[in-house]
Structure formats: structure tokens, C-alpha cells
Amino acid sequence: MTRDQVEQKFTVCCRLVLDHRLNEAFLLLTDLVAEARLADLSLELEELKITYRNLLSYTFRGVRDPQRSRIYHSLIISILELSDSIKQNALIHSGTRTQLLKREMEKVIETARDEATRNINEIAFQQELADALFGISLNGTRERLPEESVLIPPRMFNFIWLSDKYTEDDLHLIQTIRRSSSLPWHQKSLVVSAVTLSALSCFDEEKFLLLSDFYDDRQQGTWQRAFAGLILSLYHYNGRVALYPRIMERLEAYAADKRFGQDLERLFIQVIKAKGTEKVTQKFREEIMPDIAKIETKLKEKLDLDNILPQDYMDDKNPNWEQLFSDSPGLLEKIEQMSELQMDGHDLFMGTFSMLKHFDFFNEISNWFLPFYRENETLLSSMPSDEDFDREAFLDALENAFYMCDSDKYSFGLNIRFLPAEQRKFMSGMFGMEAENLKDISEEERLLNKPEGEAHAFTQYIQDLYRFYKLYPFRAEFGDMFKASWNIQKSTFFNVALPFPVIRRRLGEFLFEQEYFDHALEIFQMLLDNQEAGDQDIYEKIAYSYQRKANFKEALGYYLKAELFGTNRMWNIKKIIYCYRMLKDATNALEWCLEAARIDPSDIYIHTQAGNCYLDLMTYDKALEHYFKVEFLAPDNTKVLRPIAWCAFTAGKLEIAANYSKAILAADPGAHDYINAGHLALSRGDKPQAIAWYKKSLELKEITFEKFLSVFSHDKPYLLQNGVEEEELPLLLDYLREILA
DSSP states (O other): OOOHHHHHHHHHHHHHHTTTTTHHHHHHHHHHHHHHHHHHHHHHHHHHHHHHHHHHHHHHHOOOOOOOHHHHHHHHHHHHHHHHHHHHHHHHHHHOOOHHHHHHHHTTHHHHHHHHHHHHHHHHHHHHHHHHTTTTOOOOSSSOOOOOOOOOOHHHHHHHHHHOOOOOHHHHHHHHHHHOSSOOOHHHHHHHHHHHHHHHHSOHHHEEEEHHHHHHHTTTTHHHHHHHHHHHHHHHHHHHHHHHTTHHHHHHHTTTTTHHHHHHHHHHHHHHHHTTTHHHHIIIIIIHHHHHHHHHHHHHHOOGGGOOOTTTTTTOTTHHHHHHTTSSHHHHHHHEEEEEHHHHHHSSSSHGGGGGGEEEEEEEGGGSOOOOOTHHHHHHHHOOOTTTTHHHHHHHHHOOOOOHHHHHHHHHHHHHSSSSSHHHHHHHHHHHHHHHHHHHHHHHHHHHSSSHHHHHHHHHHHHHHHHHHHTTTTTTGGOOOOSSOOOGSSSSSHHHOOOOHHHHHHHHHHHHHHHHHHHHHHHHHHHTTTTTSSSSSHHHHHHHHHHHHHHTHHHHHHHHHHHOOOSSSSHHHHHHHHHHHTTTTTHHHHHHHHHHHHOTTHHHHHHHHHHHHHHTTTHHHHHHHHHHHHHHTTTTOOOGHHHHHHHHHTTOHHHHHHHHHHHHHHHHOOOHHHHHHHHHHHTTEEEEEHHHHHHHHHTTSSSSSHHHHHHHHHHHHHHHTTTTTTTTHHHHHHHHHHHHH
16 A cells, blocks of 8 residues: 555544544454454454454443443554554555665664663763863853764664654664764754654654653753643644543643744734745745846946955945836845845745755754754765855854745755855855844843844744645655645644633634634634623634635624624725615615714715615616716726716716716727617617617627627616517617627
């Protein structure tokens, strides 16, 4: 079986178990065991079947068993965990790169574990020696011992990632890493990412608790990654985590810690922004790059690139800059808008750096998750040795560039040696200036106790994950978490660990602004259900969400509730009118139009809708009054000419209709405009002109002759009302057929 087939059957099986459809799950597991030839697991499966049959038999024979609930709960967990084993064993022969790595790792698993333990112990010993002899700290500083080796080698990362269920020895090793005061934060973060990948690959209660422990430590740079891994795993196994008391105890404890809610808010917002990366990249590619291409030649001419770097170029401004952008109107504004998106945590570099993931560095899966640190030997060895290239300034700026994720920093750093010397010099100077600016920003955030630093860590890590799931050469072997709907309002951790209405409200507002109306609706409804009376803003946003989902009946109900607050009335009434019109209720829509007109007699929208309502109700004189007001209030609005001409025609005011029809035909007429002109000419007795206009409407090819006949049939009563003889109409249509043949 292929990987996808195994994963699909496993997902269905878990869903059946969680829906308490155990017999169906047993049938699916039996087929999976047979297809994958897993004879060693078939016995365990049969034992679970027997246990379940006995439970059913005792229950419906009337045997009372006080332990039944406990046994049933334990049985469900056992089936799920057996499903885990069946899936992992079935995947072994799928031929994927991950499984090849796993099979190799299983051959040396004991050696890898011993090597990891020795490595950690050696680091601790080196730290103690350094402290005693030199007073050097390896934790959180840039000082390091000579000839420092890789602390968490790829084999250790793979060992932690590819272990399905952690043994006591595995847990001891990872907890030793977590508690180590010798290991730098970036090495612990690498372990956290390995645990996260492992948790998403195979459920293990201990992995959740490990991630929770790393999160609780609050070691800067590491806890954010642990929190992201914890939330990703909780969401991935949403229906399952409630079965495990130790996980639920942690979540219940977090319910009393407001920091958890704030962390979840920051992380979730960044995940949603990451999901919109393709849209942002497309906007950059389609709206900005074409304009930049237009001015590329002008840039070379106007900026004199060969001489653009005088001694004081840091302070010198290009006098032609604004004139340059005038050649592409709106480009400067678009660039500023994209810069604001970037500073707000949106991912603008995905398209750019996707081209720079070809280095050997990225052949190793662990490097996709490696936090950027300037002492990285691979990075340092790739730095050019030009005298004009300020390596320290470049690394300093790159390390502090919060708007770039770690993966892109490595791409940039590894690529710098391939740039021409002049460009490297320019980069060095530019990054030196950038470093000073970023230091000022960081110091300001520290003094003001701002949380932006934590938010930046979330941003960078989520973008690293996004690149892994979208760009890693073997990404098809991993379920893409960014394709999930992320409706966290339905998740266990949201409902158990996030009782704070203010944070829930902010999440709902963010989803609303990002136009995730389904998700926002559910959060707003939760807020409404948990308070005695909602505020007007919530009612309006619930209504608007339903409106955007084209559920006008529900939208109307909430707009009417919002109207009871008595504020923001004109906006609210306009929405009520719109909903009534979409529900084809012209009578009630008109009633609200007249109410709004009393509030603001000069509102163009209200008069337009009032005219539309009267038109629907076939009260054409009244409709004309309101359309005339629209024309008076907005003389440049030519779209109102059509309903005026039509209402005048249907009301028998042919001269008025003729004047407006003339203006319409002089502008940009369509097929229906020519049909209406034909009706008017026919009503005024000018049959040749009527035929000419009808013929013109069909020559435009906007409508078929069958559609023309349908429109003509609908309009027939108004023709008769304006004095056209009924017996002439079939003759006219036959004549049209003849001249068009």
C-alpha cells in the first residue's frame, strides 16, 4: 500500500473509534492488517475484538458491571494505540525517504541513544571546566569553547523524530536535554522541533507532556517553539486528547494562566497569516513586480548605479526617487502597504527565498528547524573573506532581523558568497545600518516591556514551519498543517484552556477581519451565549458574517437585534434594507427606507433603494420621485438613467422616457437599452425605428433570440398599456425573424 492509502485508512479508523463505531473500526483494521501482512499484530487485534464482544454481551444480558465505563474507555484507547502501531508498521514498506531513514535508525537506535547521552554529559563537563577555568558561559552568550562540535547532531534529531513511542530511556535523555544549563537555547529548540515532528507522526501522550514542560520553562526562543508544537499537536489530535487525563490536567491548569491565552492568541494569528502567504505572494507578484519591471530601465538610467555609493551615501537621498515612482502611479503606495504587511508578521519572502533552498545545508531535515545563530560553523565557513565585507555587521544584522525567519537567514547567509564583491560591500553597509536600527527598536521594546519580541519568535518559527511543509523536497511524506481549516473554536484546548472572554473576543475579531466568517461566527456566538446580553458590535458582526455567507434570513435577525441598541442606526438600517431586498420582501424593505429617509433625507443609497422597492411593487410614479432625487444629489451617476427611463415608460411618461433613453444610447448602451428604446419607439408609433433598435439589440450578440422573446413577453403588458395594438406584436416578431434569417 502507498503512504496515502495507509494514512487515509488510519484517519477513517480513528474517526470511527472516536464516534464510538467500534465494529466498523475493527473491520477496517482487519483489512489493513491483512493488506500490510502484519500477522504479529493480528493477535492483539483479535483480543480487543473479544473484549468488546464480551462487553456488549454482558451489557445486553443485563449484567451490571460498575467497571464498564472504565473498561470501555480503556478499550477505546487500546484500539487507537493499536491503530498507531498498525499504521507505523504498514508504512515501513511504503518506500518513502522517511521510512528508509527510520529503518536505518532502528539498526543503530541503541548506539544513537548512548551517543546522545555521552554528548550531553560531555557538554556538561566542558561547561563546568570552562566555568572553573575561564568563567565562560555557553548558555545564551556568543562565547564558546574552542573547536566546539555540533551539539545536537542530525542523527540525534532523527532519533527523536522517528521514535514512535518514547521509552523510559528516551524520556530521560530528552528531559536531561531540557534541564541542561549547558546546552544553548538554539540546540534545545532543535530537540523541541524533533519532538513536534514525532508527535505529529505518531501519537504519544508523553510527547505532549514534554512539549508542555519545555513551554513551562519559558526559556526565550525555546518555549515559543514548544508552545507551537504543543498547539499543533493538540489541534491535530483534537478528538483524541480528551481521553488522556494527564494531558487534560495540563490544559485545565493553563486555564488559570492568562499567559497561555495570550500566547495562543499570538500563535493562532500568525498561523492564519501564514495560511494567507500564497495570497500575499500573489499580490506581490501580480501588483508590484510588473510595475517594477516597467521602471527597471529607468532605474538604471536615473539612479546611475555604478556611482550611487559616495562616502556619505548613508545620508544621501536620491532626488529623482519620487519622480521615478511617478512613472508607475501607485507603486510607492503598494510597496508601503507591503512593508506594513511585512512588519505586521505577514510572509513576503516566501517567493524570494524558495529559490535559495538548494544548498546541501537543506538536504538535512534538522536544518529546516535550526534557529539562526551566528556561531554556526557551516554559516561561518561560507562567509566571504573580502576586506570590504564587514562579516560581523552582516551577521549581527541578520541575527536580529525579526522580519526574516531562520530558514531564510541561512539561505541569505549561505548565498552571500556568490554575490559580486560590490554587491557584498553594499549589503554589508546596508545591514550595518539595519543592525543599529534594530538595536534601537529592541531596546525600546525592552524598556516599554512590549511583547513584540515573543510575537516575532512565533512569526519566525511559523514561517520556518511553513517553508518546511511547502518547500522540503520530501514534503509529500508529511501532512501539511497549513492546509487544515484551523477552526480552533471547536478544539478541546480552546474550550478547556481559554476561558478568557477578552482573548476569545480578539481572536474572533481577527478572524472576522481576515474574512474567516464561519470561524468568527462560532466565537461570537460563544461570547453571546456566555453573557446576559451581547453588545451591539457583536450582533452587527454576527449579522454581517451571515450576510457575507448569503444567509440573509439569519443576518436580518441579528441586524434587527442590533437596531434595538439605537446607535449607529443609518449603517444598520441600510443593512436591514439590503437583507429584506435579498429576501424579496420589498414591502418591509420600503418601510425601513422611509424610516431612514426621515433620519437623513439626502442619503443617495436610501433613495436608490426606495426607488428599487417602489419599482418592485410596480408603483412607478413613486419610484420616479426617488430616482429623480438620486439624479439631483449625484448628477454624475449615469447608472440612475436606466431606471428613470424605464419607470417613465411604464408610467406612460413617454417624453421623459425618450429624453433619458437618448442619453443612455449616446453613452455605452447594451442589448437591453436597445430593447427599451425599441419599446419606446413602438409606443410612439415609430415602427421602423422600433425594428431598427430591436435588430441592433440582437446584433450585439449579448442575448439570444430566445432570450429576446422572453424579455419581450415580460414587457408586453407595458407595450399594450402605452397603446400598442396586441395583434401587431406577433407580426413584428415574425418580421424580425425574417430580416435576421
